[in-house]
Amino acid sequence: MSAAYRSAPVYLGIDLGGTNIKSGVVDGDGCSLSSVSLETEADHGPEVGLERLADAGNRAVQASGLSWDRIAAVGLGSPGTMDLEEGLLLEPPNLHGWNNLPIRRLLSDRLKKPTVLQNDANAAAYGEYWVGAGKGARSLAMFTLGTGIGCGIVVDGLIIQGCHSHGAECGHIIIQMENGRQCSCGAFGHLEAYASATALVKRACEALQLENSPSLLGQIDPHELSSRAIGKAAEAGDHLARRLMRETAHYLAVGAVCVMHTIDPDLVLFGGGMIAAGQAFLDDIRRDIRAMAFPVPAARTRIEYARLGGNAGFIGAAGCARRAYGPKPQ
Amino acid sequence: MSAAYRSAPVYLGIDLGGTNIKSGVVDGDGCSLSSVSLETEADHGPEVGLERLADAGNRAVQASGLSWDRIAAVGLGSPGTMDLEEGLLLEPPNLHGWNNLPIRRLLSDRLKKPTVLQNDANAAAYGEYWVGAGKGARSLAMFTLGTGIGCGIVVDGLIIQGCHSHGAECGHIIIQMENGRQCSCGAFGHLEAYASATALVKRACEALQLENSPSLLGQIDPHELSSRAIGKAAEAGDHLARRLMRETAHYLAVGAVCVMHTIDPDLVLFGGGMIAAGQAFLDDIRRDIRAMAFPVPAARTRIEYARLGGNAGFIGAAGCARRAYGPKPQ
Numbered sequence: 001m002s003a004a005y006r007s008a009p010v011y012l013g014i015d016l017g018g019t020n021i022k023s024g025v026v027d028g029d030g031c032s033l034s035s036v037s038l039e040t041e042a043d044h045g046p047e048v049g050l051e052r053l054a055d056a057g058n059r060a061v062q063a064s065g066l067s068w069d070r071i072a073a074v075g076l077g078s079p080g081t082m083d084l085e086e087g088l089l090l091e092p093p094n095l096h097g098w099n100n101l102p103i104r105r106l107l108s109d110r111l112k113k114p115t116v117l118q119n120d121a122n123a124a125a126y127g128e129y130w131v132g133a134g135k136g137a138r139s140l141a142m143f144t145l146g147t148g149i150g151c152g153i154v155v156d157g158l159i160i161q162g163c164h165s166h167g168a169e170c171g172h173i174i175i176q177m178e179n180g181r182q183c184s185c186g187a188f189g190h191l192e193a194y195a196s197a198t199a200l201v202k203r204a205c206e207a208l209q210l211e212n213s214p215s216l217l218g219q220i221d222p223h224e225l226s227s228r229a230i231g232k233a234a235e236a237g238d239h240l241a242r243r244l245m246r247e248t249a250h251y252l253a254v255g256a257v258c259v260m261h262t263i264d265p266d267l268v269l270f271g272g273g274m275i276a277a278g279q280a281f282l283d284d285i286r287r288d289i290r291a292m293a294f295p296v297p298a299a300r301t302r303i304e305y306a307r308l309g310g311n312a313g314f315i316g317a318a319g320c321a322r323r324a325y326g327p328k329p330q
Numbered sequence: 331m332s333a334a335y336r337s338a339p340v341y342l343g344i345d346l347g348g349t350n351i352k353s354g355v356v357d358g359d360g361c362s363l364s365s366v367s368l369e370t371e372a373d374h375g376p377e378v379g380l381e382r383l384a385d386a387g388n389r390a391v392q393a394s395g396l397s398w399d400r401i402a403a404v405g406l407g408s409p410g411t412m413d414l415e416e417g418l419l420l421e422p423p424n425l426h427g428w429n430n431l432p433i434r435r436l437l438s439d440r441l442k443k444p445t446v447l448q449n450d451a452n453a454a455a456y457g458e459y460w461v462g463a464g465k466g467a468r469s470l471a472m473f474t475l476g477t478g479i480g481c482g483i484v485v486d487g488l489i490i491q492g493c494h495s496h497g498a499e500c501g502h503i504i505i506q507m508e509n510g511r512q513c514s515c516g517a518f519g520h521l522e523a524y525a526s527a528t529a530l531v532k533r534a535c536e537a538l539q540l541e542n543s544p545s546l547l548g549q550i551d552p553h554e555l556s557s558r559a560i561g562k563a564a565e566a567g568d569h570l571a572r573r574l575m576r577e578t579a580h581y582l583a584v585g586a587v588c589v590m591h592t593i594d595p596d597l598v599l600f601g602g603g604m605i606a607a608g609q610a611f612l613d614d615i616r617r618d619i620r621a622m623a624f625p626v627p628a629a630r631t632r633i634e635y636a637r638l639g640g641n642a643g644f645i646g647a648a649g650c651a652r653r654a655y656g657p658k659p660q
Contacts, residue, residue: 081626090626138493153592160485162594163468164626172624173588175507177581187622251507258503262483262592264492292517294502296411296420296494 009072009326010064012057012113013318015120016049016078018042018094022310023056025064025071026318028326030131034063035311045097054110060314073325074115075317076107077123079150084165087117093148118320120313122159122168124271124306125152127316132308133269140267141259142306143170143252145274148184149192152316153263159320160263171196175254195251197227197274204230204244215240231277248274249281253288260289260297271306339402339656340394342387342443343648345450346379346408348372348424352640353386355394355401356648358656360461364393365641375427384440403655404445405647406437407453409480414495417447423514448650450643452489452498454601454636455482457646462638463599470597471589472636473500473582475604478514479522482646483593489650490593501526505584525581527557527604534560534574545570561607578604579611583618590619590627601636 008028015022017040024035036059041048053076061068080092087104089095108115118126125142128134134142134154144150149171153160160167171192172185180189184198193199204225208218216238220229233241256268270285282305290298308315338358345352347370354365366389371378383406391398410422417434419425438445448456455464455472464470464484474480479501483490490497501522502515510519514528523529534555538548546568550559563571586598600615612635620628638645 081624155485155490156488158486158488160593162627163596164594164630166591166594166624166627169591169594169624172591173503174505174584174622177505177584185624254504254507258588259592261496261499261502262589263490264494264496264499266493292504294411294496294499294515297492297496300494 010066010070011318011321011326012060012071012074012111013314013316013321014053014056014074014076015123015313015317016040016053016076017120018079021052021056022314023060024311024314024318025060025066026315028322030315030319032311032315033066034060035314036060036063040095042095042098046101049095049098050106050110053107057111071113073321074107074111074113075123075319075321076103076115076117077120077313077317078103078117079120082117082119082165084117084119084161114321114325116320116324118159118317119152119161119165119168121150122152122161123316123320124150124308124312125154125168125269125316126159126319127308127312128269128271128306129154130319131315132312133304133306134267137265137267139263139265140269141168141170141256141263141265142269142271143255145195145197145252145270145272147196147198149196149255150272151259153259153265155263155265170255170259173255173258175251175258191251191255195248195255200227200230200244200248200274201225203247204240207240207244211240213240217241227274228276231274231281235278235280245277245281246284249284250288253285253292256285256289256303257292260293260301264297265301267302267304269304269306271312275305340396340400341648341651341656342390342401342404342441343644343646343651344383344386344404344406345453345643345647346370346383346406347450348409351382351386352644353390354641354644354648355390355396356645358652360645360649362641362645363396364390365644366390366393372425372428376431379425379428380436380440383437387441401443403651404437404441404443405453405649405651406433406445406447407450407643407647408433408447409450412447412449412495414447414449414491444651444655446650446654448489448647449482449491449495449498451480452482452491453646453650454480454638454642455484455498455599455646456489456649457638457642458599458601458636459484460649461645462642463634463636464597467595467597469593469595470599471498471500471586471593471595472599472601473585475525475527475582475600475602477526477528479526479585480602481589483589483595485593485595500585500589503585503588505581505588521581521585525578525585530557530560530574530578530604531555533577534570537570537574541570543570547571557604558606561604561611565608565610575607575611576614579614580618583615583622586615586619586633587622590623590631594627595631597632597634599634599636601642605635
């Protein structure tokens, strides 16, 4: 290890979720030097939450074996709507009482480091772009499939965060304007209302109520029914589960085509818990995209799974800190 | 007029359409020094077409009163799909026989000037961004409403032309994935299949066949029915025409919300022939966008008509030439 490397700036990335905080120290090449996770304890309000964020940061620095003076800057990825220029959380879901919190300043004051705030899905997309499945791509759109559908878009190294911090909210594009399903946000016909893990489970429950055909899914306590269980049943050959996964792939392909016909990236990524459904699910998404997109992007756009898993958020947040406060590219 | 101005580089912009070629000389501040129009005569093939393009360029330079040596570069806006990096037209609609034409090189050889190729809707959006309704905006999305729906997106001065020259094909985002109307491109459920001038006339014909309620539109020869006639009938208070225009505004609002939730620009523009429908149509679009978009972009995104009319294309094409070959910003 060279002396230059030992003194090179590194970055602390923190990924704030409603349930867990993930954090790690990342070097200038995007290598994670540590990775820790602890509970958010969001119910106890923002005071305790900030304490937890600082705690997560301290533990990550400690686990990296480096001292705090090596940390050049901090990147925080956060869920929900925010004002990125002002560093404010607006109304984060699952973080009640955190509304209008000037989280960037508060965290920066506590950690005594320059701090950047980024939307969690944007941060994850940037992480994949920097050192994950998107490494070497010119531009990408990434859908993170979980309770909701997050999205992040990077074009020529630039995160499309938008003029009002609402860029890449592609879980909330309208794919069915007439008689659309209601979304968690209250509106109708959004991609998320069809293709999130929550939507998949809801559609499974509806199908089980309506249909009498036997299904492995009928043997699961409805309160235990999860997107993972549906994915597993599909793998095991269950007809209903297969149909539900096939439809989900189709909805995601519709969303991907909309983004491809808007941004035309060279890569579309899918990440989040639902990609546990594996290769068959990805193949279905690909097939439907190829059938619906214009011929040239259909043939040339790569459609892949993300690779950094649950670490994408803090790696990308650290990457945002590096971009803002690290050495400028020559 | 200063000596510096008299020697400053100017740019020739050419907007190639299926029916007409519009062309003009534009100075470095985006002021048009001339504007000419002539027929494309697309039926006679690309040889004659190139002759017409060169003719349009020559006339524009002549009309500007400047000599050719003042022209620093040429920008060409063209319809259809293309390969911008290679300067190729792929399959331009209404320009049969122009397939896979290396138009940038051919035009550059003929005019003996460095030449850039851009999609016509992108060029129009860039023209509005540079010196039209988008002047001063950070980013914008512009929908050009005509036979089809063109779209151009500019973010922080950068045209989102995409990795495969298919950026901002937002007439072809899917807004109705189930039982969607068929689009001119052959696919189903696209915005263009609902909200273009062609789609509006088609919906009017369907409504006239289905309904017995009296309408001014019923008095028009079906072959003469146009989006303009429908707009005029709506202004005159005709119920069916009003409903058709109201629905069109809604479809456009759905498309705009999808783009807002993807790019989050500070401005959405509507241009093209259909904006002759006037203020009431724009107000309807605005109302529906505000009702469907997330609260922050709904409150802050400006929704306006374009201002450069039919000149946006050649002005924007000239702007692209300036960006590529003009003086670099300090």
